[in-house]
Amino acid sequence: MTDSGRQADKSGDWSLIEALGRDIEINPSVLIKPIVDEARAAHAEAYARTSWAEHEASVRRQFRLLLKQLAQRHPPTLDDLDWARALGRTRARQGLPLEAVLGAFHHGYRGFWELVASRAESGALSRETVDLLMASLQMTSAAIANGYTDVARARDELQIDLGHQLLDALYGGRTVAEETTMLARALGFDNDGMFQAASCLVALMAPELIDQLRWRLRDHGGAQCVVVRGPMLVVLSQGIPERRIVQLLDSGDGRLAVGLGLPRSGLGGATESLLDAERALAVAQQSPEGGIVSFRSSWLLATLLPHAERLGPLLDAGKATNQPHLYEAVRAYADHGFSIAATAEALHLHPNSVKYRLDRWQQLTGWDPRTLEGAQRSLLSIALAERQPPPASATT
Template identity: 30%
Template sequence: MEVTVEPTGASPVEDSQISEMVDFLMAKADSIGVLLAKRYREEIVEYRSLPEGFIEQDVAPTARHNLETMLLGLSHDATITNEHLDRFRESAVRRFRQGVPIQALLHAYRLWGHTVWDQVQMAPQVADYPEGALRIAGKIMQHVDYVSAAVTEAYLDEASGMIHDREKGRRDFLEALIAGNQPGRIATHAKHFNLKVDGSYFVVLVRRRPGRQNTSISMRVCLETVQKSISGTQAKVGLAGARDEEVVAIVEAIRGTPLDSRDQLDRLASSLPEFSVTVGRLREGLPSVAQGYVDAQNATSFAVLNKTPRAYLFSDTLLDQIARSSPFRHDLAGDTTDLIAACDAKRGSGLLETIRAYVDCGFKLVQTAEILRVQPNTVKYRLNRIAQVTGHDPLQVQGMTLFTLALRIPPGPDSA
């Protein structure tokens, strides 16, 4: 950006008086810089939090340079070039890195304009030539506009670049944790994200349910909800990110296990009904987070089948995992549920429905009877009938265990 100052057509006398005002202000440049530093500290909270002496060594010299640049522009043939503005751009980048918000930075430049105008009015030439003061006031306003535009652009460019770099670094680190094949990199980058390499962690996986792509909750909102929901004395989110249609949160267990955070996790699931929420086992050390992700991923299919919005811990699905992965699953089904289903098909006896309700009710006869709307004696008769058909008594511990596992085997000979 190059700003050209047009000739004003003023008389030589008027130009002389303007020149004297410029000389007056230039002579006071150092004291005006000190005054500006004082006002910044008094009126802008964010500047008061800068390190001791920083205002005097950085902010005040920049304010003085700003004044000198503006006074230079009062000459008829002078121009304000990119070189003049570069120092302000550099100071804007420094303010961003120092944590000064853009609102405070622009407040400082407005305060600069008011302070310089106060000094202009103190010039002795103002009494004889007030119009000259107004010309300088217009120049001050114009200068504040130009410099504010330049520092805003530089500040936002720096913020955008740093945010992009930080976001990219966060995504890359999250992928490294999920992959689990870069222990050296994990150890090196953990400190940048305030994560303990030897800490205790579990993974929370929030995945959009099938067929719910066009829904009201975006992945960004989902990510924000996860970050806000999992916090407290039991656990806190150490790192989280969105990956396609899922959000992965690496949660640091401050105290206890995922089971101790169940209420919090269930509330998260209730607030995101369009998503399934699954939780991996507690893992020791960041390099083991990858296995925690696999835990949560394995539990997803069970959460999807259940329409009730609740969090599914890996431990909730452990029996399902055993039933599905066992090389004897087809033998187990053949000796239990397949025989029951065949008996039902032949006699219409409702035995499979009964054993399923009995297992779901925790092996309680009365509750099973209430669900089936029959008498408890009827339930007991059917269970005895199941024992005759299969050779496994559901009223005994071994039979209870076998039927509990068998009912978790998905149908079909090729299911795994």
């Protein structure tokens, strides 16, 4: 290198970088502590799982590598990227969300950038310095993400395998077996806590959406396993609000049918909630609108629907269920306190018209909707009929 080249090395940003490096080594707490504090405040929930000292050490290492790269005018070396991948693996094992890990790392870059820029006489960095910082940011962030993903993928595969084993045990009736309790604990469940299940048809969910569901449920906290069993996607969760599960499962396009089980206690309750969810899903599937069906609100229909064929002779309303004006009057009558006046007001009919329709329903079915037994049979018959697939069109 010529004398003019050596002189150029000591001018501009490079002399600032050398001075910054010396200051960081002499008094790191003054320069690094505020940056660490701000990053931890921005991602407080995630970084509560790591110590401040460990976080500060990683930021100090990050700054040293940046200073070396800028001083030597080259992007991250293989060793630098190995350190970044190791950091990503560590954060994944600690259970931090990837978004928080990269967010805090980028916060460190921004803090470093501001330290260098604040010392520049013009307040601006040279193009070469900016290009090196941007290249370092992109390459190092990718390495962190790769290291994180390696651990997360292995963890997900283990979680899925354990989830399959747990559900096999629960469906198999082995709720009190020691192996089952150990599987549940390995997945983070409290065996004496409340479990809730949800089910939907896996054919209506893209594979990437299933992975996103796992990540988002994990980020929310609590314990969960998300497993594909035959045609169904099964979610067993604990400590995650039902509304959050519904929000994540509901695609919003009107196609997805979801069944929600009742929250129940213990591993035996987990099995019952799984069955609840299956039965509620069957109701949702039969409905033309699909949507979210909770066993809590549809327990009677969900329990009877699997026995619809056996109960057919008891609940067959014949041609009456093909006359919407009749069954709508029966249903409105029940929904409005078995009051003729309230039903007439709701349907915008004369009270005599409501009476006529109830009488006509009784003539066709033999069930008087004004009595308890007649109302029960009528409403169940209507509900089951609405969820039967329409007959196939005759072909010639």
